[in-house]
Amino acid sequence: MVELLITNATLPDGRTGMDIACVGGTIKAVEPGINVTAGEVIDAAGRLVAPPLVDCHFHMDATLSLGLPRLNESGTLLEGIALWGELKPLLTQEAVIERAMRYCDLAVSQGLLAIRTHVDVCDDRLLAVEALLEVKRRIAPYIDLQLVAFPQDGYLRSPTAAANLERALDMGVDIVGGIPHFERTMADGAESVRRLCEIAEKRGLMVDLHCDESDDPLSRHIETLVYETQRLGLGGRVAGSHLTSMHSMDNYYVSKLLPLMAEAGVAAIANPLINIVLQGRHDTYPKRRGQTRIPEMRKHGIIAAFGQDCVMDPWYSLGTADMLDVAHMGLHVGQMTSREAMRFCFEAVTTNPAEIMGLDGYGIAPGRNADLVLFQAADAIEAVRLRARRLAVVRRGKVIARSEPATSTLTLEGRPAKVDPASYAPHAAG
Ligand code: FE2
16 A cells, blocks of 8 residues: 655656655655555655755754853854853753754754754763653654764863763764864874774774864864774764864865875765854954865765754854755855756755765665655755755655745736746756
C-alpha cells in the first residue's frame, strides 16, 4: 500500500515530472507516471521536492536564550563566550529542554530534519548534556539529532573539561569536539587537537572541532587537525568547523594546506551568518568577511557544508532555523553566483552536511527514507533565491508540516491582482 504519492516533482538534480511513491516510511519508486492508489497524493505541480535540510553545526543548548542574562554589547565571539559563562550556572534542565524542543518545532516547520549540535561540557553538572540527550530521545521520530561533546572553555584551559568530555561520551554523546584557538597558547591548541583525535580513534567516533575561529592568519590548528587525521586514519570522520582564519591566511600557505585537507579526508563547515557578523570585528576598513575558502575547497574535492551555528543566543540575535537563509548568506559572502555554484549552495545545506554527519538512508532514491520537502520554488537555485516557503514536510512517508503557498494580493489599478514570488522563473537554463 502506497501511503504517500508525490506527483510531478522537480528534483534537485534537475529531473522534472517525477513521481515519488512512499511505502512503509521508505521511498519505493522515483519515476514519471506512477499509477497507483495512495493514502495521500500531493501534486507538486512542477515544484522542487528535495531531501530535508540538514544543519551540521548548531548549539541547541544555547538557542532561544537571547537576553539571558543580558545582551552581547560588543557583538564579538569572546563576549559571547563570556556571556554564555554567566548564563551557564543559571541553567536548569527543564529550561534547556523547553527551549530546545521549541526550536525543534521551528526546525520541522522549515523542513530541517537533521541537526548536529554541539553541547557544552564545561559545566561540571553536565546539565545541558542530560537535557539534550533527553531532547534527542523525544525528537527522534522527527529529527535526527547528533551531539558533539564541546569543551567551550577549552579542553586544556578549563580544569575539568577533559574529565567532563569523557563523561559526556560515556553518557552517549556521539562526537568529539574541541576549540583549539581558545586554549592558552598555540602549542596547547595543537596538543588539544592531538588528544581529542586520539580519544576519537580509541572510541571509534567522529571528530568535529571549532577550528581557527579567528581572524588570525597564523592560527593553523587546521594543519594539526589534518595531520592527526592522517596519522590516526580518521579520514572521512573529521570536520573542521568555521576555519575563518583561512580567509586571512597567506595564499601560498593555503595552496599547500588544501591538498593536504583533501588527502586526509577532512571536511569543512562554514557558518556564514555567524562568520559575517563575528569576524572582522577588530578591523577598521576594509573589514574582512571571514568566511573560509569554500570555492577553493570545492576545486580540491574537499567536502564543504554550511551550518547555522546560532539562533537567538549570546552570539547571534537573529535566525529562524532556516537553512536557506544560511545558504543565501554563504552564496553572497563567498561570491558563488554561477549557476553551478548556486546549486552547490543548496547542496551545502542538504546532501553535503548529510554526508558529513553520515546520515543513513538520506536522499531521493528507492530504498531511502521517505523524508522529503516540497518547496514553493521551481528548482534548487530558486529555493535559495526565494528562501522558498516549505509547502509540505514529510518524515518517513507522513506529512508532519504543511503551509499554503505565499502570494500577495495587490490593489493597483490595471496591474495583476496577485504576486507569487516563485512565478518569476529564470530564463537562464542549466
Ligand atoms: Fe559553533
